[in-house]
Amino acid sequence: MSTTSSHSATVTLPSDEEILITREFDAPKHLVYRAYTEPELVRQWWHARRGTMTVVEIDLRVGGEWRYAMVADGGQEVAFHGTYREIVPDERLVTTEIFEGVPAPEPGQEVIDTATFAEVDGRTRLTLLVACPSREVRDMIVASGMEDGLQDALDLLDELTVTLR
Amino acid sequence: MARAATTADAFNAVAEPRRRQILDLLAGGERPVNDLVRLLGLAQPQVSKHLRVLREVGAVDVREEGRQRLYSLNGPALKPIHDWVKAYERLWTERFDALDLVLDELGRKEEDDEHHE
Numbered sequence: 001m002s003t004t005s006s007h008s009a010t011v012t013l014p015s016d017e018e019i020l021i022t023r024e025f026d027a028p029k030h031l032v033y034r035a036y037t038e039p040e041l042v043r044q045w046w047h048a049r050r051g052t053m054t055v056v057e058i059d060l061r062v063g064g065e066w067r068y069a070m071v072a073d074g075g076q077e078v079a080f081h082g083t084y085r086e087i088v089p090d091e092r093l094v095t096t097e098i099f100e101g102v103p104a105p106e107p108g109q110e111v112i113d114t115a116t117f118a119e120v121d122g123r124t125r126l127t128l129l130v131a132c133p134s135r136e137v138r139d140m141i142v143a144s145g146m147e148d149g150l151q152d153a154l155d156l157l158d159e160l161t162v163t164l165r
Numbered sequence: 166m167a168r169a170a171t172t173a174d175a176f177n178a179v180a181e182p183r184r185r186q187i188l189d190l191l192a193g194g195e196r197p198v199n200d201l202v203r204l205l206g207l208a209q210p211q212v213s214k215h216l217r218v219l220r221e222v223g224a225v226d227v228r229e230e231g232r233q234r235l236y237s238l239n240g241p242a243l244k245p246i247h248d249w250v251k252a253y254e255r256l257w258t259e260r261f262d263a264l265d266l267v268l269d270e271l272g273r274k275e276e277d278d279e280h281h282e
Binding site for chain 1: 179182185249250253254256257258259260261262263264265266267268269271272275
């Protein structure tokens with residue numbers, strides 16, 4: 001399998017409250033959609049090889065709930081849940097996303113994820129827009145990608161504010 | 166009064182698509198404002214506004230040479246933001262690499278099913 005396009009996910013911050021993640025897959029969109037919405041398939045990739053999935057629950061209907069939990073290799077438990085707001089099979093999924101490690105957000109203050117599946121010549125471009133209620137929440141989510149957890153992110157934050165002072 | 170440069174400000178400074186373009190252009194070396202105006206196809210006041218924001222957070226430096234103002238990238242100031250976004254990008258790259266394997270298998274199963282029909 002050879003392709004010239006990069007297989008890295010691309011992350012951009014299109015506005016103060018948004019994160020945009022894009023990636024292309026060598027598969028038609030109905031398969032990407034299945035891998036995104038069938039629990040036994042989600043269980044195989046969502047962990048990003050950083051731990052073991054312990055819960056994958058998906059009630060795929062508008063108003064239905066989803067919940068993913070994993071135990072990271074360091075022993076830390078991470079869990080998210082949300083509610084499906086819009087479902088267009090093979091095209092588009094809109095859900096709320098709530099991280100369970102912090103106090104629950106007020107209604108209307110949830111993070112909203114919009115996944116869009118677009119197929120061109122048998123390949124699928126997945127676009128994941130993460131819309132946050134505030135810039136602070138967005139920055140926290142970006143920090144969640146830090147490999148060694150939040151403390152590293154906070155250290156980096158310190159370092160950054162010092163550098164920019 | 167100049168605003169204090171906070172982390173959030175730096176994120177915003179870098180997040181704006183036009184400002185990202187300016188940083189990309191400056192990554193190739195120091196440039197006068199006129200260059201940036203021409204390459205971006207924007208009006209000078211807009212470019213100056215973006216440059217002011219980038220200067221406030223320390224993302225670019227400026228020096229005078231004759232009648233020109235030359236802008237350059239302040240790489241060390243940007244590295245932490247770059248690293249931060251890159252780490253998040255790495256999480257999704259690893260997640261989607263795992264998804265590739267799932268898709269390979271689904272694709273193969275679908276082909277098998279078609280052969281058996």
